[in-house]
Amino acid sequence: MNRLKPLNDFVFKKVFGEEETKYNLIALLNAILSKKDTDKLVTLEIVENKELTPELIEDKTGIIDVRAKTADGTQLEIEVQLTNQHNMDKRTLWYWGEIYSEGIKKGEDYRNLTKVITINIVDFEYINIPNKFHTTFHLWEDEVKDYMLTDVVEIHFIEMEKFRKLTNKNLKEDKLQRWLSFFREDISKEELKELMDMDVDIKKAEEKMEYLSSDPKTLELYKARERSLHERANMISSAREEGATEKALRVAEKMLKRGDSIEDIVDITELSVDTVMDLKKKMMH
Template structure:
C-alpha cells in the first residue's frame, strides 16, 4: 500500500487539522515554537474545520490551512506550500494581517487584538539564508534586541534545506524528527527508528496508515495529487512560454539595434536584410525613423 504524502495539503489537514488528532497538532506546534517546559502548549482549539469536497479539489482557495487558537487567544496558521510562486513573503503577511484584524469587532479597543503566528512549510528553497527554520519578529533596525511587539511571529520551514543538512540530530531535535516524518521517500528502516524514538510520530504514522487504507480518502488524495500536478505543469508551461517570449523580444530588439547602426553606416537594404534577417518593411520603417 502506497504511503500518502504527508505534505499533500489534504493529508496534512487530516493529520493535524481535525479535533480527533489535536494531540498531533500540539506536538508539532511545540516542536516549531520551541517553548520552554512551563510554556508548552497543552491544548488548542481547531478553527475552520471544514472537509475537502470534490468541488474544492481543483480550487486552491478551497483548501483551508490548519488553523488553531491557544488558551491565551493566540491564533496560529499553518500553510503547506509545495511550489514556489515567488510571493511567499507577501502571501504570509496578507494571511497574518487578515487573521490579526478579523478578531476585532466594531467599537472594540485595540487591546483586544491577540498575537498571530504564521508557520509556512515550504517544499522549496526560498530565503537567501542557510538555516532551514527561520523565525521573524518586529525588531528595531539598530538596537537588535529591542522588539516593538511580540504580536507578529512568522516562521519559514524550508524542507529542501533540512534534507541537505549534513549532520541531523533526530535524537534531540523534535522538529527534525517531524520533518523526517514528512519525507515521502523515507525508508521503512528509517521510519521504524523514528517511530521507536517518538511516540507522537508513532501516533501520526498510525493515522497516516489509516488514511492510506481508506478507499474514499485515497480517491480524494489521488484527485488532489493530480490537481496539484496539473497546476505545477501549467505554471511551468507559462514560465517556459514567458522565457521564450522574452528571449524572442530580446533577439528582435538586438536585430533592430544592429539594423539602425548599419543604416547610419549607409549600408543598403539588401545588406541589412542579410545581416539581420528583418523584413524589408521593418528596414524601410527604420530608415524613416533614423532619418
C-alpha cells in the same frame, strides 16, 4: 501499500487539522515553536475546520491550511506549499494580516487584537540564509536589535529542501528534525520505524496516516488532490516559461533594431534561429 505523502495538504489537514487529531498538531507546534516544558501547548481549538469536499480538493487555486487558536487567544496558521511561486513572503504577510484583522470587529478596542503566528512548510529553498532550514521573523528595530515593537507578529519558514541537504542531523535530540524526517516522501521503512520507536507523537501521526491509506473514500480524495497539485505545478511552470519567452522576444527585437547578427541574438536569448528569423520578417512588415 504505498505510504501517503504527508505534505499533500489534504493529508496534512487530515492528520493535523481536525478536532480528533489535534494532539498531533499540538506536538508539531511545540517542536516548531521550541516551547519549554513550562509553557508547552497542552490544548488548543481547531478553527475553520472546512469540510474537505471534492470541489475544494480539485480546486487548483485552493489553499487547504490548518488554523488553530490557543487558550490565550493566539491564532496559528500552517500552510504547506510544494511549488515555489516566488511570492511566499508577500503571501504570508497577506494571510497574517487577514487573520490578524479578524481578531476584532469595527469599533472595538485595538488592545483586543491578539498574536498571530503563521508557519510556512515549503518543499523548496526560499529564504536566502544558507544552511538554516527553520527561520523565524518578528518586528525588531533596525539598529537596536534587541528591541521588539510588538510580539503580535511571528512568521516561520521551514524549508524541506534545506533540511534534506543537512548532513549532520540530530534526530535523537531535535524533535523538529524528527518531524521533518517524518514528512519526507522518500523515508525508508527502517528509518520510519526508528522514528516511531524514538517518538511516540510521530508514532500516533503515522498510525493516522496508515488508517487514512486504508480508507477508500480518503484515497479517492487524496488522488484527486495529487492530480490538482500536479496540474497547478504545471500551470505555474508553463506560465514561467511563457514569461521567459516573452522577455527573450523583447530582447531579440531590441537587438534586431540595433542591427545585431542573428547568431548573436540566438546566443544571447537562447531562442531558435527560426523564431528570430520570423520576428525579423514581422518587424520588416
